[in-house]
Amino acid sequence: MRASSRLARLGLVVVALALGAWHAPKVGPGPGPGKGSATGWPVPRFESFRSREIYMRAGPGFQYPIIWVYHRLDLPVEVTGEFNVWRHVVAPDGGDGWVHEALLHGLRSFIVIGGRHTLRAGPHKDAAPVAYLDKGVIGVIRRCKAGAAWCQVEVDHRAGWLRRDQFWGSFAGEAIK
Template identity: 35%
Template sequence: MRRLSLFAATCLALTGLTISPLLGTGPDAGFAAHAQAAAKGPSGLPLPRFVSLKAKRVNLRVGPGQDYAVAWLYTKSGVPMEVIQEYDNWRRVRDAEGTEGWVYQSLLSGERTAMTAPWKKGEATEDFIDMHREARSNADIVARLEPGVVVVVKACNGEWCEAQADGTTGWVQQNEIWGAYPGEAFK
């Protein structure tokens, strides 16, 4: 069994963020994402939806255009984002901490990634997220993931998601990640 930490879980971990006070997390910026009736944005894709950062450096802007100030700078690709609005070629996104802003659409990827239990990050307890060999709670544990580890999500069945972290593939409970809606199933 492997134990993966936020730092050991690789190049997908969130590091090197530049923070600006222009955007923050408000009381309504919670972690629980709720799948709503599948509204379609101007792109024809559903809103909201999960995506990931394609580029290694992505500016999160306060408005949909290059003339708007940069509020955050993400310095790793693969970070999960939730698209909540579209305007022309710009996407309003929310990260796992609830921070919202605008990103140019070509900097986003349809590859699904997720963050393990970001709501548990920073807690003193050793509350790990178990990755199982099969999609059942009594299956062998193949890895223990710290809260905040970014995983690549291959599929979800509504209760479990098949994920990969640092070369290890297994199943995590869907309610232990941020990057798939409750009950959402996809391959």
């Protein structure tokens, strides 16, 4: 094998390893245990889309192709990695890719999963209904106690309690203040 061929193969291996490092794996029940290389914040963590139109890219830069376009303001996403001003995110539908940090904000939102669920006046199944939430409804998480099954949330100016297993946007047992 010629030396130039070996160098070319070595170059391909280095590029493959670098690309693999950019695609950060999902890590256990967050937030944490890692820290983002750019922000020092816990990884994984939840943030949400700041705009009504978000381009998700195949890699951390404008030169990478757009692989998904999202049209959901405040859609919660899980940040699983960082590279400079780019964040590797996973959306509730399983789509994953890279988004510029300017398109994210720290609002703790949620999206209803499954079928129709009842927003309740208190954190128990017998509390009075406040509203009925269909799959795909987005709201804001106001607070969750560590280890609690219920979280206080708000949807369209209606506050109430929703079981944590009825929405996507928090880690199991995570405290949100």
